[in-house]
Amino acid sequence: MPSGAPDGTAHAGGPLDCPGCRTPMRRVDLDRKHHGRVVVDLCNACQALWFDALESLHLSPVGTLALFRAIHAARPEARRALPSRVSCPRCDTPLTLTHDLQRTTRFSYYRCRHGHGRFTPFLQFLREKDFVRPVPPDELKRLKKLVRIIRCSSCGAPVDLERATACGYCRAPIVVLDPDAVTKAIRQLDTAETHAAPPDQNAAGFLEAARFEREMKREQARGSQGSMVDLVSVGIGVLAAALFARG
Numbered sequence: 001m002p003s004g005a006p007d008g009t010a011h012a013g014g015p016l017d018c019p020g021c022r023t024p025m026r027r028v029d030l031d032r033k034h035h036g037r038v039v040v041d042l043c044n045a046c047q048a049l050w051f052d053a054l055e056s057l058h059l060s061p062v063g064t065l066a067l068f069r070a071i072h073a074a075r076p077e078a079r080r081a082l083p084s085r086v087s088c089p090r091c092d093t094p095l096t097l098t099h100d101l102q103r104t105t106r107f108s109y110y111r112c113r114h115g116h117g118r119f120t121p122f123l124q125f126l127r128e129k130d131f132v133r134p135v136p137p138d139e140l141k142r143l144k145k146l147v148r149i150i151r152c153s154s155c156g157a158p159v160d161l162e163r164a165t166a167c168g169y170c171r172a173p174i175v176v177l178d179p180d181a182v183t184k185a186i187r188q189l190d191t192a193e194t195h196a197a198p199p200d201q202n203a204a205g206f207l208e209a210a211r212f213e214r215e216m217k218r219e220q221a222r223g224s225q226g227s228m229v230d231l232v233s234v235g236i237g238v239l240a241a242a243l244f245a246r247g
């Protein structure tokens with residue numbers, strides 16, 4: 001699709017340019033909590049999302065799962081690091097890095113001080129929505145047998161699973177998708193959609209070892225720059241395969 005084509009969504013003035021790399025973002029039209037739609041702009045290269053004003057808060061579980069699908073489809077072979085200065089796609093003011101806390105979950109985003117919206121890296125979005133959790137010790141033991149060096153889901157730096165349980169560079173803990181949170185969202189999806197309900201065994205066992213391992217190998221084979229995998233991306237891959245295989 002030509003990047004400048006109007007697509008009939010509510011944004012004025014065509015696609016927004018990414019605050020990180022300044023190329024046009026892709027619009028994703030998603031389900032809203034209490035009727036209606038939310039339009040989110042997504043940058044593949046930067047692996048980040050732009051939410052106008054309070055759009056993020058209004059996303060329904062169904063919309064959140066649909067966003068997972070978009071995130072999965074958008075994953076690039078190499079992620080671009082965000083520049084130190086990112087600007088609002090609406091008013092060009094430099095965005096402010098904001099640290100937030102929801103219950104016990106810390107997450108961050110870049111916010112326009114004129115209230116136009118926020119720019120959120122995918123992983124931070126998953127944290128905000130309580131979709132990731134630190135890897136439990138027994139799971140870590142299992143993972144270490146499969147892979148030694150992973151890529152930090154927060155900053156992209158390599159993490160040696162033999163020696164660390166957090167990223168030595170940005171201090172973020174090693175996280176994976178939280179199966180309970182995902183299962184809960186899928187259940188809500190189930191009740192919201194009469195057709196195409198995902199099979200239950202997929203919902204329950206989507207992070208089950210064999211699947212995770214298969215997806216991890218696929219992800220390793222896919223990377224052109226070494227074989228480092230991002231555990232959250234692997235989890236999203238498993239989920240996408242389970243939920244959207246026929247969709």
Ligand SMILES: [Zn+2]
Nearest residue numbers: 018021043046
């Ligand atoms: Zn970008």
Ligand SMILES: [Zn+2]
Nearest residue numbers: 088091112116
């Ligand atoms: Zn602004």
Ligand SMILES: [Zn+2]
Nearest residue numbers: 152155167170
């Ligand atoms: Zn890191």
